[in-house]
Every structure is written in structure tokens, then in C-alpha cells.
Amino acid sequence: MKIYFIRHAETVHNVGQTWAGTTNSALTNHGVLQIQRLAAFFRSAAVKFEHVFTSDLSRAVITAEGICNPNISDAQVMVTPLLREQHFGSREGIRIHAATTASRSPPTVEPEPAETEESMRTRANRFLEEYLFPVLLSYDDDQTEKDSAIAIVAHGIILRVLWNCFMHAFPLGNVSYSPEVDALLATRGGILVPFWSNTGYMELSVSRMSTTPSTRVESLLSGWTITVLSVDNKTHLRDLRRTRGGIGSLQHDTKQRSIESFFKR
Template sequence: MKLFLIRHAETEHNVKQACAGATDSGLTNHGVIQIQRLAQYFRDRPVQFTRVFSSDLQRARLTATGLCQQQLGNRSLAPMQTPLLQEQHFGSLEGTRWKPRASTSRNTPSKAEPVTGPSYMEEESEDSMRARATSFLRDYILPLLLGNSPEEEVVAVVAHGIILRVLWKCIADLFDPADIFISPDVDTSGIPPGSPLTPVWSNTGFMELDMRPKPLITASGTLSQPAPPMATFSRWQMVILSVNSRSHLLDLRRTGGGIGSATHDQRQRTLDGFFRTTDSP
């Protein structure tokens, strides 16, 4: 299986540096162009998705829809939406400005809300997000990975920065660390030796994973031993092919005069019309 973990395109909350979380933030004009670039990149590579899953929040849903509409030869492809892939709920901090937290990929609001009071709501816990990510893997990804389809599954998961990080950790936990490999094309200069990979995602950045059973014949030429009954993934390996890939955005410039950062007005041009393409030779 090829698995692409993709973050949604730029939103009005991203531009304002505000916590969106469960807030259904709208795309910017620049974000719409990011989706078109990403979709064209996969179309021209070509990457033909067999399944596309997305959060049901519009910023992820519209990003996933753009990918599907640029796929050549598969007009019936549409994103399967699930609330399991929603971003972390920031509770009472929804909509407040954030700033980078030191030595981590997470973001923290710069204006803290009071921690007491009847209206205060805590942010969603790591355990809650992990439970959602585990349910998504169990219900949607593992049946495809462990199924008997004669064709390789090529799956896109379009979601949000924090929940993607949690989902990645849940995926990595399925494998023996010795069976997780990083492609030489991935820049690992910032990762201390022996430290786990903690990826981050820019808008429309994607992580590409290749998961498949290990060869039956070992390097020494002998048959490998059967796996223990409960060790489902002890016979599998995973290769990390890219982390936060943004090659589709290399020459993209934001439209000036505040136009690029403005919220996209769907009345001017529908997203369906923007992304729709025709098959080309």
C-alpha cells in the first residue's frame, strides 16, 4: 500500500495565526491555488488514488475533493468523509491567536484563557485524539492493508496538522522500529541519531509511506520464520518516502494586495469549476 498523509490547504485562520481546531475555517484564495497545484502534481506524476479519505471539516473536504476531480480516468472517485479525522478541538481557545511552542511541532495560543469558570472548556486530550486515530486505522486503513485485493491500494488521507501527527504515531506503533526505513531522499539532518521521526505538515504538504510484507527470503537466502499469531505486522515493513513534501509549491507566489490571503468567495467561481479537468493523453 502507498499511503499519503496530506494536510489541508491554507485557510483564513492560518493567515490570522488563529487556532481553528474544530472551527470550520474557510479557504483563502491562495489555498485554492495550493489545492490545484497539489492535484495537478499527483495527476501528472502520475499517482492514481484508489481511495481518498478526509476530515469532514470543509478545509480538508475541499482539498480532498480537488484531488479527486483532477484524477485521470476515475471520475467516480470522491472523498469518504469522517469526523474521526477532525483536528484537535481547542476548547475555549478556539479562535485565539497562537505562537510556536518551543522544541515541539505543536502550536499554543498566545493569549491564554482563564482556567476556571463555568464556560471554560478544556482542549481535546492526546488520548482522545489517539483513540480517534486508532479507530480510523481499524475501520478504514487496516482492512485495505490486510485485504486480498489483486491491485495495490493507493490511499490519500487529507486532514489537519495535529491529528496527522497523532495518526502517524499510531501507524508507526504498528511496526517494529527495525522495520521502518527512511528513504535517502528524505532530509534527516535535523533528527538526532536514535530519535523517532516527528513530522510536521505545511498547508498541502504530504508524507508518503510505502507499506508491504517483508520478503519471504532473507538476505542470507533462507526462508524467514513464521510470525507469532498476534504479531500482525511483524512480517511487514514501512518505507518513509517523503516528509512534508512541497515540491508542487516551489514556484508559487502569493497574489499581492491582500487578494491571496483573502477568504475565497465561492460565488465568484465554484470550486468544482476551478478543479474540474478533462482527460489528456
């Protein structure tokens, strides 16, 4: 079984280097092309998602729906606020550089604090316990060896928190890495701190070693193995160029049939 941790496509806030945690940020034209590339890549690799989970913020929902259309017909996209990005408090909607500069000046009003790491861990663990782990534990041994696939579409910071919570549920000795990821670890002191570009994904291979008769999630997951196959995989974006003239960075107009409508034929 494969699990894909996927970050949403590019947004206008990404391009504008603006804090947008729980703020809904529109996709750019380039972001739409990223989704199309990712969907085509999964289709060519014969990846068919049986379960798709996404943050309820529009940039994640649109990304999730985009990769599902050509790949699955039966599974529905499961939307949950548990996968939302960190709320940045008073920094929401402010340019990153401006927020950094402002932080050096005495505040005129009490700033709204950002969501804490503990709060994000609570959300991540709830998602695992209420959504992902029940799905994993519903598979029998044969199903985990087949080409089953699960997608989790969310945001850079919450994906990192989710990954850490996910890994803590499995015995350390049951986790291995592909040669590609091993090479990455060698450059980072042997510690995996994952990161995500827009539509970049982490790919995991998960399988069950044995069936353990227990009602505890921790005990059940001790019979599973994980192989981290790739981190921030952007193979699908190879040779993708941003449309010139600033068009690629513009907010995508959902009324347009395709980006080609920008150009005269």
C-alpha cells in the same frame, strides 16, 4: 503501494493565526491555488487514488475533493469525524497571541479544556482499525507492488498523532527511510517528529513481505515493510507566489470560477 498523509490547504484562520481546531474555517484564494497545484502534481506523477479518507471539516473535504477530481473516477471520498483536528476548547476562534496572553491572567470563568492527547489517540486508532487497516489487508501481494495509492487528508496535529499510532502497528525493524528523510533525521537527533505545511504531504511506500495466516491485525502487519519517502513534501508549491494586494489571503469566494476573475483582462 503508496500512502499519502496530506494536510488541508490554507485557511483564513491560518492566515489570521487563529486557533481553529474543530471550527470550520474557509479556504483562502491562495489555499485554492495550493489544491490546484497539488492535484496537477499528482496527475503529472500518474498518481491515481483508489481510496481517499478525509476529516469531515470543510477545509479537509474541499482539499480531498480537489485532488480527486483529475485523478480518480471510481473511488469516493470517505468522510469521517475521526480525522478531525484537535478541539482547542476555550481557545477556539481566538488569535494565538491573544490566547497566550490571556493564559497568563487569572480566568474569570472556568476555561473549556482542549481535547487530550489520549482522546486523539483513541480516534486515530479507531480510524486505523475501522478504515485504513482493513483496506491494506484486503490487498494481495501483487496489488501492493502495483501503483496503488491511498490518501488521508486531515490536519496538522491529528496527522502527527495518526502517524505515531500507525507506526506503532508495525515492527520497528520493518521501517526504513529514504536518503532525504535520513538527512532530516540527522538534524533532529535521529527522531522523526513529522510536521505538515498547508497541502504538504508525507509519502510512504508500503509493501507486504509475506502472508501470515492470522486474524490479529498486529500479526498481519508484521509481514509488511514501510519506507518513509518524504516529510512535508511541498514540491508542488515550488514558485507559487501569493497574489499581491492582500487578494491571496482573502476568503475564497466559491461563486467565482477562478482567481483570475479578480483581475481585469
